[in-house]
Amino acid sequence: MKKEMEELIVKSFFEKNVRERVLHELFSSKKRDHALNRLCHEYHRMLKGKYMVEIPPPNSDPQDIYKLLIKNGAEKKCYSLSYNEKIDGKELPLQEALEQAVGFGFPSLILCVPGELAYFEAEQGFGPAPRYILKRPEIN
Numbered sequence: 001m002k003k004e005m006e007e008l009i010v011k012s013f014f015e016k017n018v019r020e021r022v023l024h025e026l027f028s029s030k031k032r033d034h035a036l037n038r039l040c041h042e043y044h045r046m047l048k049g050k051y052m053v054e055i056p057p058p059n060s061d062p063q064d065i066y067k068l069l070i071k072n073g074a075e076k077k078c079y080s081l082s083y084n085e086k087i088d089g090k091e092l093p094l095q096e097a098l099e100q101a102v103g104f105g106f107p108s109l110i111l112c113v114p115g116e117l118a119y120f121e122a123e124q125g126f127g128p129a130p131r132y133i134l135k136r137p138e139i140n
Contacts, residue, residue: 001089003027005079005111012115013134018046026081036083039107040123047120047134055131062098065131069094069119072133074112082108105129 006026010019018038025035038046055065066074078094080087083106087097094112101108101121110119118134 001026002079002091005091005114006081006089008114009079009081009109009111009118012136013047013051013109013118013120015046015048022046036081036088036107039109039120043107043120043122043130051134051136052120053133053135055133057128059131060103060128062095062102065102065119066095066098069098069112069117069133072112072117072135074117079111079114080108082106082110084108102131103129109134 007023010022010026014022022035022038025031055068059065074094076094077091078097079091080089080097080101082088082101082104084100084104087100087108094110097110098119101110101119104121105124107123108121112118116136120132120134122130
């Protein structure tokens with residue numbers, strides 16, 4: 001786990017009123033799953049809606065999502081927050097992270113460009129899981 005990366009994710013993409021609580025939970029080994037659980041059903045309340053761009057179906061191919069993220073400026077390496085322990089709290093190749101996250105069934109947030117671009121997949125309910133690009137405007 002890289003504390004500075006997780007702080008950047010929370011400060012960049014989470015609503016101000018939940019940041020302190022989410023950071024507290026992420027940095028507690030006993031409560032980390034609470035922070036991730038909040039992204040299951042409460043992600044619309046947790047994440048800044050103005051930065052969320054839904055990826056329209058069909059959207060379940062990790063390779064297609066990879067190409068879309070690269071087109072939007074994603075770097076080849078990323079950092080992940082995820083229910084999937086194989087990628088949670090790790091820096092790894094973007095393509096590998098997407099292969100683990102897409103279709104996993106539980107939330108993942110993959111930081112593609114620090115502070116600017118991320119991929120978010122919510123919990124799967126009925127049908128495919130909601131999938132989003134989180135994109136902040138470039139700051140010059």
